Amino acid sequence: xxxxxxxxxxxxxxxxxxxxxxxxxxxxxxxxxxxxxxxxxxxxxxxxxxxxxxxxxxxxxxxxxxxxxxxxxxxxxxxxxxxxxxxxxxxxxxxxxxxxxxxxxxxxxxxxxxxxxxxxxxxxxxxxxxxxxxxxxxxxxxxxxxxxxxxxxxxxxxxxxxxxxxxxxxxxxxxxxxxxxxxxxxxxxxxxxxxxxxxxxxxxxxxxxxxxxxxxxxxxxxxxxxxxxxxxxxxxxxxxxxxxxxxxxxxxxxxxxxxxxxxxxxxxxxxxxxxxxxxxxxxxxxxxxxxxxxxxxxxxxxxxxxxxxxxxxxxxxxxxxxxxxxxxxxxxxxxxxxxxxxx
Amino acid sequence: xxxxxxxxxxxxxxxxxxxxxxxxxxxxxxxxxxxxxxxxxxxxxxxxxxxxxxxxxxxxxxxxxxxxxxxxxxxxxxxxxxxxxxxxxxxxxxxxxxxxxxxxxxxxxxxxxxxxxxxxxxxxxxxxxxxxxxxxxxxxxxxxxxxxxxxxxxxxxxxxxxxxxxxxxxxxxxxxxxxxxxxxxxxxxxxxxxxxxxxxxxxxxxxxxxxxxxxxxxxxxxxxxxxxxxxxxxxxxxxxxxxxxxxxxxxxxxxxxxxxxxxxxxxxxxxxxxxxxxxxxxxxxxxxxxxxxxxxxxxxxxxxxxxxxxxxxxxxxxxxxxxxxxxxxxxxxxxxxxxxxxx
DNA sequence: AAATGTTGGTTAATCGAATTACCCTCGTTT
DNA sequence: AAACGAGGGTAATTCGATTAACCAACATTT
Numbered sequence: 001x002x003x004x005x006x007x008x009x010x011x012x013x014x015x016x017x018x019x020x021x022x023x024x025x026x027x028x029x030x031x032x033x034x035x036x037x038x039x040x041x042x043x044x045x046x047x048x049x050x051x052x053x054x055x056x057x058x059x060x061x062x063x064x065x066x067x068x069x070x071x072x073x074x075x076x077x078x079x080x081x082x083x084x085x086x087x088x089x090x091x092x093x094x095x096x097x098x099x100x101x102x103x104x105x106x107x108x109x110x111x112x113x114x115x116x117x118x119x120x121x122x123x124x125x126x127x128x129x130x131x132x133x134x135x136x137x138x139x140x141x142x143x144x145x146x147x148x149x150x151x152x153x154x155x156x157x158x159x160x161x162x163x164x165x166x167x168x169x170x171x172x173x174x175x176x177x178x179x180x181x182x183x184x185x186x187x188x189x190x191x192x193x194x195x196x197x198x199x200x201x202x203x204x205x206x207x208x209x210x211x212x213x214x215x216x217x218x219x220x221x222x223x224x225x226x227x228x229x230x231x232x233x234x235x236x237x238x239x240x241x242x243x244x245x246x247x248x249x250x251x252x253x254x255x256x257x258x259x260x261x262x263x264x265x266x267x268x269x270x271x272x273x274x275x276x277x278x279x280x281x282x283x284x285x286x287x288x289x290x291x292x293x294x295x296x297x298x299x300x301x302x303x304x305x306x307x308x309x310x311x312x313x314x315x316x317x318x319x320x321x322x323x324x325x326x327x328x329x330x331x332x333x334x335x336x337x338x339x340x341x342x343x
Numbered sequence: 344x345x346x347x348x349x350x351x352x353x354x355x356x357x358x359x360x361x362x363x364x365x366x367x368x369x370x371x372x373x374x375x376x377x378x379x380x381x382x383x384x385x386x387x388x389x390x391x392x393x394x395x396x397x398x399x400x401x402x403x404x405x406x407x408x409x410x411x412x413x414x415x416x417x418x419x420x421x422x423x424x425x426x427x428x429x430x431x432x433x434x435x436x437x438x439x440x441x442x443x444x445x446x447x448x449x450x451x452x453x454x455x456x457x458x459x460x461x462x463x464x465x466x467x468x469x470x471x472x473x474x475x476x477x478x479x480x481x482x483x484x485x486x487x488x489x490x491x492x493x494x495x496x497x498x499x500x501x502x503x504x505x506x507x508x509x510x511x512x513x514x515x516x517x518x519x520x521x522x523x524x525x526x527x528x529x530x531x532x533x534x535x536x537x538x539x540x541x542x543x544x545x546x547x548x549x550x551x552x553x554x555x556x557x558x559x560x561x562x563x564x565x566x567x568x569x570x571x572x573x574x575x576x577x578x579x580x581x582x583x584x585x586x587x588x589x590x591x592x593x594x595x596x597x598x599x600x601x602x603x604x605x606x607x608x609x610x611x612x613x614x615x616x617x618x619x620x621x622x623x624x625x626x627x628x629x630x631x632x633x634x635x636x637x638x639x640x641x642x643x644x645x646x647x648x649x650x651x652x653x654x655x656x657x658x659x660x661x662x663x664x665x666x667x668x669x670x671x672x673x674x675x676x677x678x679x680x681x682x683x684x685x686x
Numbered sequence: 687a688a689a690t691g692t693t694g695g696t697t698a699a700t701c702g703a704a705t706t707a708c709c710c711t712c713g714t715t716t
Numbered sequence: 717a718a719a720c721g722a723g724g725g726t727a728a729t730t731c732g733a734t735t736a737a738c739c740a741a742c743a744t745t746t
Contacts (some may be wrong), residue, residue: 003701003702003703004702004703004704005702005703013725013726014725014726014727015702015703015704015726016704016705016725016726016727016728017724017725017726018703019703019704019705020704020705020725022703023704025704025705026724026725027723027724028723028724028725029724029725032724032725040689046469047702047703048397048471048701048702048703049469049470049471050396050397050402050471050701050702051391051701051702051703051704051731052702052703052704053393053669053703053730053731054393054397054701054702054703054730054731054732054733055702055703055704055705055730056682056703056704056731057731059393061436061470064437068422069412069418069421069422069425070418070419070422074418075412075413075417075418076413078412078437078439079412079413079439079441081369081439082412082437082438082439082441083439086438086439086466091436091466091470092435092436092437092438093404093435093436093437093440094407094421094425094426094435094436094437095429095434096420096421096422096425096426096429098425098426122389123429123434125405126389126392127392127434128392128393130389156725231635232634240419252376258634261634265634265636268636286630287630287631288630288631288634288696290575291575291601291604291608291612291631293608335656346731346732347732347733348732348733356695356696357695357696357697358732358733358734359695359696359697359698359734359735360694360695360696360698361733362733362734363695363734363735365733366734368734368735369694369695370693370694371693371694371695372693372694372695375694375695390732390745391731391732391733392731392733393731393733393746394731394732394733394734395732395733395734396701396733397700397701397702397703397731397732397733398700398701398732398733398734399701399733399734400701541698582728642741
């Protein structure tokens with residue numbers, strides 16, 4: 001590999017001059033500039049980033065800490081990040097916490113988080129990344145885990161702390177829109193298959209649902225709200241319950257696509273057809289949504305956009321560390337397919 | 344950040360001694376060692392990897408070039424790589440070629456490949472990665488693209504060149520096993536919904552299918568072999584054709600899960616139940632397989648294992664560049680669910 | 687007693703670029 | 717003619733570690 005010294009020799013100047021040509025850090029005569037440029041060309045020179053980084057303290061790299069790369073929104077977010085930072089000449093250092101690996105109880109989980117995140121952060125810090133993006137799969141609050149991190153930090157997908165910039169999507173607004181969509185198609189008796197009772201997305205989506213109902217002058221019926229565990233099986237089981245009610249709903253809002261899949265299958269099994277006998281909507285727009293029978297109307301998460309925006313924020317923070325924390329909430333869009341009976 | 348100089352000062356020795364303590368590169372008296380270790384403790388010192396790398400030429404980082412992180416096997420492979428190299432203190436530099444972004448015609452595709460791969464490779468080279476793993480989603484031959492790469496290179500999932508190490512899975516053997524499984528359950532008239540006619544996986548899986556048939560003394564019926572395009576729709580359409588044959592098959596081997604999904608839906612729609620009226624198997628074990636009605640029996644790709652093995656190979660090559668090229672083909676396992684009528 | 691070896695450490699060069707401080711040469715002012 | 721300023725370029729230091737070469741002190745051999 002050619003070094004700056006070689007170039008200096010070829011061009012008959014000092015290394016300082018070469019450096020100035022490359023970085024435009026000083027005005028030089030056109031002839032000298034030209035000679036240096038030529039030398040760089042012929043020697044096929046490319047500056048050694050390690051030396052550059054050692055001197056400047058900047059590595060032009062961003063650490064991306066993901067809870068688990070196999071988690072569904074994660075790869076798409078990472079894709080958005082990579083594309084965006086790449087355009088500005090940044091590299092991506094990926095660290096996977098592997099949080100999908102094993103299931104822990106509540107206590108072990110927190111402690112595993114702590115140690116794994118600490119490992120990841122210190123590894124990234126040792127690599128001297130210019131900034132860190134934390135990609136969480138869940139809406140969790142990890143305030144305590146990033147205490148004295150003297151590097152720019154941005155949360156993507158999950159919420160961060162109040163002192164940090166984060167980019168997430170709109171749970172409540174999406175639920176409002178989706179519910180409005182059902183109401184506008186004539187549904188007044190809408191059931192909900194929710195996620196874990198006290199989880200953040202459940203709460204927010206539920207409140208959106210209720211808001212939309214109130215807005216339309218409809219009352220919220222508690223017996224139509226059932227809580228599952230985000231898994232296929234609970235969607236299946238809860239649907240069985242719902243259709244055996246004295247006065248069943250005419251539409252079901254499942255809080256994710258997996259439960260919606262279980263729901264549709266339970267409906268099929270009971271001889272009810274979707275959407276004629278029952279309308280169903282989901283949330284997340286996972287791959288499965290388009291392959292259900294009928295294809296599922298659901299809410300698409302702006303995964304790539306979250307990555308793009310998070311990347312923009314981290315680069316802004318690197319360029320200007322005093323930028324105040326930003327809280328960005330990106331709007332989701334409804335993907336209309338065939339699981340809702342149109343008015 | 345504390346530097347080695349600081350430690351030397353605190354311990355009252357030279358920086359060389361500190362270095363020797365850290366790297367065990369020289370025998371030192373227990374007292375000195377102890378003093379240095381203490382100093383490192385109290386100052387919370389961690390060596391500057393940039394300086395280290397500049398001097399040694401090794402960055403302890405591995406470049407991972409993925410065709411598209413959103414591609415299904417990719418995230419899992421990357422997870423396996425990350426886990427494995429992390430244990431040996433390597434970091435991962437991820438570069439996404441975004442090859443799923445747009446569809447090109449054959450010619451543009453090759454040219455887009457060329458430029459994007461070149462970009463990716465040169466970016467990784469500039470980062471001085473110690474080795475590169477190329478994660479391809481498809482079985483493609485990219486010999487020409489990595490010509491004069493003077494760094495260890497390993498292909499994961501896709502085949503590499505004959506001069507390179509690669510880790511992939513067994514298309515033909517898996518097809519043999521899967522077909523045997525059908526035959527052993529009494530099926531003699533088995534249809535195939537293949538992928539693109541001349542693609543590598545189609546050819547190999549087909550030859551496995553035929554081998555298993557011959558092995559059992561069964562004849563290969565050409566009219567039972569239909570070619571699709573790997574997408575849901577073609578599975579659906581081809582199944583419609585198959586069930587209208589004068590003597591329809593008793594089992595269908597779809598060459599991926601997406602086409603198997605289309606197949607099952609077509610069957611359902613025609614009033615045929617799986618597996619009573621028709622057995623169906625798929626390939627890939629994508630998420631959708633477990634949520635079909637009935638859950639699909641299919642072949643699980645050893646994605647994580649591929650990542651793990653590729654990581655091991657690259658680290659071996661870094662440690663010992665003269666290791667001869669290895670061709671590793673990892674065995675797939677059948678995931679037995681409920682879409683095949685058992686004898 | 688001289689020669690040789692061993693132990694435990696230090697000095698100084700090096701990796702490749704960035705950057706500060708300085709220097710020389712003209713051209714312009716006063 | 718002396719003073720000043722600007723333009724164009726260089727030498728030397730710095731970033732933080734690694735490592736070859738060297739050295740002093742003491743022990744062992746002949």
